[in-house]
Every structure is written in structure tokens, then in C-alpha cells.
Amino acid sequence: MIRQQAPSPVASLSNVQRIKAIVGASSGNLVEWFDFYVYSFFSIYFAHIFFPKGDATTQLLQTAGVFAAGFLMRPIGGWLFGFIGDRFGRKKSMLISVYMMCFGSLVIACLPGYDRIGLIAPVMLLLVRMLQGLSVGGEYGASATYMSEIATEGKKGFYSSFQYVTLIGGQLLAVLTVVILQQLLDNDSLRAWGWRIPFMIGAVLSIVALWLRKSLHETSDETQRANKNAGSLSYLLRHHWRPFIKVIGITAGGSLSFYTFTTYMQKYLINSIGLDPKMGSMLMTGVLLAFMFLQPIAGALSDKIGRKLSVIIFAVGIILFTVPIMVYLTRVDSLFLIFLLLLLALVICSFYTSVSGLLKAELFPPQLRALGVGLPYAIGNAIFGGSAEFVALALKQKGIESSFFWYVTAMGIVVLLISLTLPNKKSVERL
Template identity: 90%
Template sequence: MSPVTTLSDIQRIKAIVGASSGNLVEWFDFYVYSFFSIYFAHIFFPQGDVTTQLLQTAGVFAAGFLMRPIGGWLFGFIGDRFGRKKSMIISVYIMCFGSLVIAFLPGYNQIGLFAPILLLLVRMLQGLSVGGEYGASATYMSEIATEGKKGFYASFQYVTLIGGQLMAVLTVVILQQLLDNESLRAWGWRIPFLIGAVLSIVALWLRKSLHETSDEAQRTNKNAGSLVYLLRYHWRPFIKVIGITAGGSLSFYTFTTYMQKYLINSVGLDAKTSSMLMTGALLLFMVLQPIAGALSDKMGRKASVIIFAVGLALFTVPIMVYLSTVTSLVLIFLLIFLALVICSFYTAVSGILKAELFPPQLRALGVGLPYAIGNAIFGGSAEFIALVLKQKGMESSFFWYVTAMGIVVLLISITLPNKKAVEKL
């Protein structure tokens, strides 16, 4: 019997909140870097124009993603062999340390090349942490939820992930109101990293009270957390998770983190207006997650992902091209929101869809590692590729790239088993 079988609904809700709190802090810390990079890029990369500086900080952002597969493997192994709870606690500790270091890290003018090198190393450490967070928390939420409501409960992983983004962009908006541009560029950008480190303490406290969802038999299984066994006997779902994550992550980062820079760099909006628009859009995006998750409980995860893939393939180019031509802020907001509605059919079911493809003794690793690989290659490089193509005058090529990945997801999603078939595995 599962160790959480006898939990009451109240206990399950508390467990979701506890797991989600750490997820929120992890992603707040991670996205603060992206949203505040326009203010600290010159601190670590003083040479070149604005686009060049953003390109360099985006490169560091992408490097953090390259550590995710290692984090996905390491924390997936810990989650399957020693428990989901332990894996999630360690990941928050690492993220807290990284944010604290960045908050006090000297710039290029103080320590020269050591500044960007240390920034890179810390971001890689945080990438390790986030790479491990996804698999453990997705597995935990899928296991703590009751049958028939798994999509709804599991959707809160992206509620908190988006909530972390929202907190990051809200921090931008608040600091923009309290500090002038010169102060933000000089020292104000350090404040959110301090906030993230402090919030981690609360998340650690909440996570320590979580109920473990794996049992002793699963953790002591000789194949628990085994990468060799996973690749030998479960390579098909492994490959499918990579492919679905590739398109899902690419679109997610395109319409969230890169979108803010696109509004400034290509649409021509100022930083404050861009931040306000993204704050409103992310808030609605967050609210959409449990709605889309509940829908997946009715129509199935497969149907949800197919809707996402078709929407991504059909609407990416029109939305992004039209954004660069309109001047109405209302229309700009609606276009961003449309893109996020499409994404919701992926984000709400992302964790539960993948968790249902693997047996319990391999679930954290099976979800975390292929997700981290797809996310690192396609999600982490999204901003970098977009900015490189913009520099070369080929910005629209990036939109077609996102469209092509939507087609890839569609082809994979057609081969997915329906939920009833998955339950028999």
C-alpha cells in the first residue's frame, strides 16, 4: 500500500502547498536572473551594445540549462532511491546558496574576468538544482493526488513555476517604481536575489513536513533510480518525454522569458510597459493551469498535448509577426495571452503526463532526466538563438523554428497511449 493512501483531502492539499512552495522559490530565483538581466548585463559584460550584452547574459542563462541533465539524473536517482522529499529539500538548499552568492558577487570593474566566470559557475549550480527540482516535484504531485483529480492537482506544479516568474516580474515592477534606472543598474538588481535566498528558508521549513510518497519496497528495488535499466527497458517513453519537452519548453520560454525582451528589443516598448504587460499575462496564465489540468482529467492528457501542438504549429508565426506591427497595448496583451492559452494545454499536464509513463521505482529519474535534456537543449537555448538570429537580421526564422517543434510534438503525441492504457503499465 502506498504511504499516502490514507491521507485526507486536507493533508493532500497541505502536501501540494508544501511541495509547491519550494517549486515557487526555485523558479523565482532562476527567473530573477532573466528578468533583471537588462539591468546587470553591463556589470559583468561591460563591452558592446545592449543586444550584445543581453546575448552574453543569455549565454550564461543557457549554460545553466546545460547542467539540468546532470541535475535530472542526480536528483532523479536520489528521489527514486532515497525518497522524493529528500530530493526536493536538497535542491532548495542549492538554489538558496546560488542566489545568495549572486546577490553579493562583485562586477567586472572590481575583479575583472572572474566576475563573469563566477556568475557562470553559480548559474550552472542553480541549473543543477532546477534540473533536479522538476522530476522530484512532478513525481511527488502525481503521487499525492487522488485518482480522477491528478491532472488538476499536478497542474499546480506550473502554477507555482509561473508564480515564480510572476513574483520575479512583480519584483521588477515594484523596484522600477521605487528606484530610478541608475540605481537599478548600479545596485538595485541585487535585491531580488536576496529576497529569493530568504524565501528559501520558508520553503525548506514547509518541505520538511511533507509526507513521503514512495515506499520502502520501491526505494529498495534493485532497479530503483537505475539509469541503465531505464534506458534498456523504458527507452521509448524516455525519447517521447525528450521530444514533448523540447517543443513545450521552447514555446514556454519563447512566450514568457524571451517575450519580455522581444517587447523591448523588437516591438519597441519601454522596460516598464513590457514588465506591466507580462505581469498581467503571467497572472492569467497561472490561473489557467488548474482549469487546463481539470480539463485533462476529463478529456485525457493525450488530447491536451495534441491541442497544444496544433495551436503552436498554426499560431506562433502569426502572433509573433503581428506583435511587431501593432501599436495598441490592448491588442499586444491579447496576442501574448493567446500564446499563453496555447501553452497551457502543455504546461498544465506536463508533469502528470510524463509521470504516468514510468513505474514508481523509476519515476523521478524517468521524468526528470529526459525533461532536463529536452529543456536544456531547446528551452535553455531559446533566448540565445532568438537574439543571434535578430543580430543577423533573421528574427522571423526563430518563429518558424518554434512552429517546426510544434509539428514534432504533434507527431509524438499521436503515439502516446491514453490514460487508461498507461494505468495498466
């Protein structure tokens, strides 16, 4: 049976216009995630500025705690921007989120350290990171919804995968910034003032993203936005609680794996394996570049095999390979073998990241889509993704680092069980 629907507000757009819209939406996504990842990658250089007491692991643990606090704001951002996206439009939601991220990066770039303003310094850092967490929490649901709606049938997996292309691109740009500054500045300069440069760059890049996003076509129509249940949390929890819970569970395992093999991995290479910081950054640059190019390939594959099978492949891979990869990384001496192990982990993650936003968007009706994607994603990401570094470093400090590997594996089992209940949605279906 075919359900009759009103024509989409973007139904008449040409392929060129759709591609421009995806580029515009993605540009803001890239800037948002560049700003957010810069904090993680440069924390090894500024941890002592805001947390002067303790050894290196303790300082990293404290900055990871602030990083996790930013994630804890994501559910609020997911709810707030999901409501705005469903009630007032996806475009408006995405513009506001970039404004907030720009402001946060500018404040961090200029924030005095503990030696000048005492406890106010770490408190301000925490507050700004919470603001940025609110922004990123809103960005995911709005951009995932927008890209799933702007893409043409038959290519939704391919086009929607560019959400993670730009997400990874922001992370890669942050790593490249680390590598370039490490070449231009000595370690003392980076620890004294050089770490502020990328935050200033992020603020400037936000202006470009704002300019591009202002030209976006709105994908929701007035009828959807005027619906009395549009963006309603109570209606979502009453009538769509099953997909809501599924999104939380899939996000929990997916985000934990993603942050383990990307954000935390740089610290693991330096703090646990003993690699030189510069070499660790160069390795992560290489694998992230490959990871970025894997997204459209895996996204296009999902158009053929379905989102369900893609997520199942991801879950099985995480269950079988997480512990061996993390253990062997500490035992191999070859940089090339380390690179291959990291690449294997990210190939597995690609089966999740490439379909992540689209998979979730397809579970909800248009008038609840931004909220239905953004809020449960933010909850799962905040609890499990945002705490990945903190949990890993805390377990390392207690001398039971390997427990973290089994924790990631267990969450892979959760994703597998949930993915078996999903519909096998493809971009082209015969109804």
C-alpha cells in the same frame, strides 16, 4: 486486467493533508523558479556589470549565454536528483535542491562586478548559474513525481497542474519584483545596485520553503526504494527507452514554446517591438497572472479529455499560431491587442504546461519515476528551452529574426507526431 499493487504510503491521507502536501511541495517549486527567472528578468539591468563591452544586444546575448549554460547543467541535475528521489525518497531530493538554489542566489546577490575583480566576475556568475541549473534540473522531476503521487484519482490533472501554477507564480513574482523596483528606484540605481535585491529576496524565501518541505509526507515506499533497479540509468535506458525519447521530444517543443512566450517575450517586447521596459514588465505581469489561473482549468479539463488530447491541442495551436502571433506583435499599436495576442499564446501553452509533469510521470513505474521524468525532461529543456533566448537574440543579430518563429513552429510539429503515439490517459478509467 487489474494489476495488484501495494497500498501507497499516502493512501490514508485525508484531502486536507494532500492539499497541505501539494502546497508544501509547490512552495519550494515557486522559490526555485523565482530565483531562476529573476536572473532572466533583471539581466537588462546587470548585463553591463559582468559584460561591460559591446552594445545592448551583445550584452544581453552574453547574459543569455550564461542563462543557457545553467540549462545545460539540468541533465546532470535530472540524473542526480532523479537517482536520489527514486533511491532515497522524493522528499530528500526536493530538500537538497532548495538548499542549492538558496546558496546560488545568495552568492549572486553579493558577487562583485567586472570593474572590481575582472574576469573572475563573469566566471563566478557562470559557475553559480550552473549550480542553480543543477538544482532546477533536479527540482522538476522530483516535484512532478511527488505531485502525481500525492494527488487523488479523478483529480490528478487538476492537482498536478499546480506544479506550473507555482512555476508561473515564481516567474510572476519575479516580474512583480521588477515592476515594484522600477517604481521605487530610478534606472541608474537599478543598474548600479538595485538588481541585487531580488536575489537576496530569493535566498530569504528559500528558508520558508525549506521549513514547509520538511513536513512533507514521503510518497515512495521502502520496497520501491530498495528495488535494485530503483534510480538505475542503465535499466531505464534498456527497458524504458521509448517513453524516455518521447519525454525528450515533448519537452523540447513544450519548453521552447513556454520560454518563447514567457522569459524571452519580455526582451522581445523591449528589444524588437520597442516598448518601454516598464510597460513591457506590466504587460507580462498581466498575461502571466492570467496564465497562472489557466493551469488548474486546463488540468481539470485533462481529467475529462485525457492528457493525449490536451497535448495534441497544444501542438496544433503552436503550429498554426506562432508565426502570426510573433509577426502581428510588431505591427499592432494597441497595448490591449498586444495583451490579447500574448494571452492567446499562453492559452495554447496551458494545454501543455498543465499536464506536463503528470503526463511524463504516468509513463514510468514508481521505482524509476523521478529519474524517468527528470532526466529526459532536463535534456529536452536544456537543449531547446534553455537556448530559446540565445537562439532568438543570435538570429536577431544576424537580421533573420523571423527564422526563430518558424523554428518554434517546427518543434510544434515534433510534439504533434509524438503525442499521437501516447496512451489517452485520464484520471478516471474503467479497467
